[in-house]
Amino acid sequence: MKPEKYIEHNNNLRTYLNEENNKYYEELLIQTRLLSFFKNEQKVEEVLLDILQDLIDYQKAGKNFVDVYGDNIHKIAKDIVKNILQDNILKNLKLVLLSVIMFIVSSFFISISFKQSINILEYVFSYTLTIVIIAVALFILIKMLHKLKPISSLIILMIFFNAAIFIPILASRSIDFYNMANGKFNISVTTSLIVAVFLATVIVTFSIAKATNSYKILLPLLIPQFANLVLVFLFKNSTSTQSLIVSSVILVISFIIALTIVYKNSK
C-alpha cells in the first residue's frame, strides 16, 4: 500500500478514538512523522496505523492511551523511528539535488533582475545557511513539542524565522552606517541570502503542515514571511530610521493578522 493510502485509513480510523486518546495518539503521530523525515515513509505509516488499530481495540476493552502506552510519547516515537530503515539513498539525494537546483535558479533570476553580480561563494554560504536554519528550526520544534502546546511552539518558530531574516538585515544596516566613512568593512545582505532564509522558512512550514496535516493553521504563518520579503526589497536602499520604523510596524501588523487567522482556524 502506498503511504497516502495508509494516511487515508489513519485519518478515517482516528474518528473512532475518544477525545483523550485522540489527543495522545495525534501527538505520537506528529512526533513520529517529524522524526522520520529521511526514513521510509511507507514503513512509518504502516507502524502508525498498526498502533492505531490496536489502540482502538484497547479502547473497546475500556483502556486508554496512557494505560496502554504510557505517557512518554517522545520516547515511543524515537524508539519506533530508530528501528525503521532509512529511505533509499538515491531518493534522498534526489530531494537534496532538487532543492539545490531550485535554490540556484531562483537566486540567479533574482540577482539578474536586481543587476547584482553572481557570486558562487555567496550561493554556497546562503545555501548552507538555509540548511542550518531548517535543521535548527526542526530541532527546536521537536524538543519543544512535548513541553509546550503546539500553538505556542509554532508562534515561537514564526518569531525565530522572522528574526532570522530581520536581524541580519538590521545588523548589516547599522554596521554599514557605522563604517560608511572608512568603507572598509561592509556586510552586505544580498538577495540570495534573503531568498535562502525565505525558502528555508517555507520548506519547514510546509513539511510541518504535511506531517501534522494542518495546512489551514500553518500556512497563515507564512504571511509575515511574505511581508518581510516584500518590505526588504521595497526598502532595500534606504537606511533611514523612518523606513525601519515603517517596516517594523507593517511587520507587526502582519504578525497580528497571521495570529488572528491561526487562532480562528484552530478553533
Add this chain to the structure above:
Amino acid sequence: MKVNTSQILKGLLEACVLKIISTRDMYGYEITENLANKGLEIVSQGTIYPLLLKLEKENLLISYSKESPDGPPRKYYKITKNGLQYIEEFREIWSEISSSINNILN
C-alpha cells in the same frame, strides 16, 4: 532504586513474543493480550512495536497485511524458520541461566 521490570524483560521479551506467534499468526493487540494472559503485563506496551520491527529486521518473523471485514487491512506477524530456531537456542540458554540465577538469589 526501584526494580526496573522492563530492563529485566528486554532480552526475554523477544523470545516470548516469538514463542507466542509460533502457535499462530497474530496482530499486535493479540500478541500483547496473549502475553498478559500468561502473566506478562508489559509495563509500557509502546515497547512491543519497536521490538516487532527489530525482529522483522533480523528475519525472525515476517509481517503481512490481511484484509479485515470491517475497516483497513490489519498487519499480521508470522514466525520464520530462523525464528523457530532462535526459540530453541534461547530455551537452552535460558534454562541454564535461570537455574544459576535462582541459585545465586536464593
